[in-house]
Amino acid sequence: MGERIAWVTDSSGCLDVELEQNPDVYVVPLIVMINGKEYLDGVDIHPEEMHRMMKEDKVAPKTSQPAVGTFLDLFKKLAGEYDRIIAIHLSSRLSGTYSSSLQAAQMLDFPIMVIDSLLISYPMTFLIKKMMAYINEGLSLEEARGKLERFRDSNELYVLIGSLEQLHRSGRMSATSFILGSMLNIKPIISIEKGALEIREKTRNEKRAKTKIFSLFKAAADRGTIKECYLLYGSAEEQTKGLKTQIHDLYPDMSVSAYPIGTAVGVHAGDKTLGISWFSDRSCI
Structure with a gap:
């Protein structure tokens, strides 16, 4: 045994x-901290409730x-x-x-x-x-x-930020960048590079941002190195519907599943956040 x-x-x-x-x-x-009160993530508070409080109370939660x-x-x-x-x-x-x-x-x-x-x-x-x-x-x-x-290390992960306001409130964006980004309707796409969040692209609207995220996935899928991908959302799985349809239309055999993005990024990115991720090292599959 x-x-x-x-x-x-x-x-x-x-x-x-x-x-x-x-x-x-x-x-x-x-630990999620909101208005000075501590909550145990997934026990005392869940993503849906956290995003609701962020939206209604204009609070900037922190995680520990x-x-x-x-x-x-x-x-x-x-x-x-x-x-x-x-x-x-x-x-x-x-x-x-x-x-x-x-x-x-x-x-x-x-x-x-x-x-x-x-x-x-x-x-x-x-x-x-x-x-x-x-x-x-x-x-x-x-x-x-x-x-x-x-x-x-073969993972690729891209996230379309759902809320510049939340990114600013959480301290991840300066006031100047927030104002300019809001005026120009900038939709940043972030990636994870060696474990850190990095800005990969800055697009001018949500439609272009979603197109860019899909194109990044398509480039990898067309190389034949991936067999499944994961869609990540802020507060509602419904947010992944359009992207999931696009993927299934082009790659009917691709396994596609959806999961909450989690508090670690959610507190910075907002409830309308949308992401996509995959592993491409087939030698390790």
């Missing part, structure tokens, strides 16, 4: 049904990583039930969550592997499934980790 492995992640991701029903997967909530002690308590509990722990977390360049988890792991005399996904939302969570698969194939932990990191 193989090792019993506990899998730990954080609430910035999005578990699909398979992972939700897996009793060996544990989620540590990030779980405390080292929170991870330590969980790791101690799991150490009594499992042979090993593998934790995969939100990009370390967007949150201190990975750091908190790593510090807690170093406090225990127990085999704990902590991995920096350098990603967000479902693409981050998908790495858990890949790591599980690699281990089930019989790879050693270090071989599996190396393969996972190569697969991770």
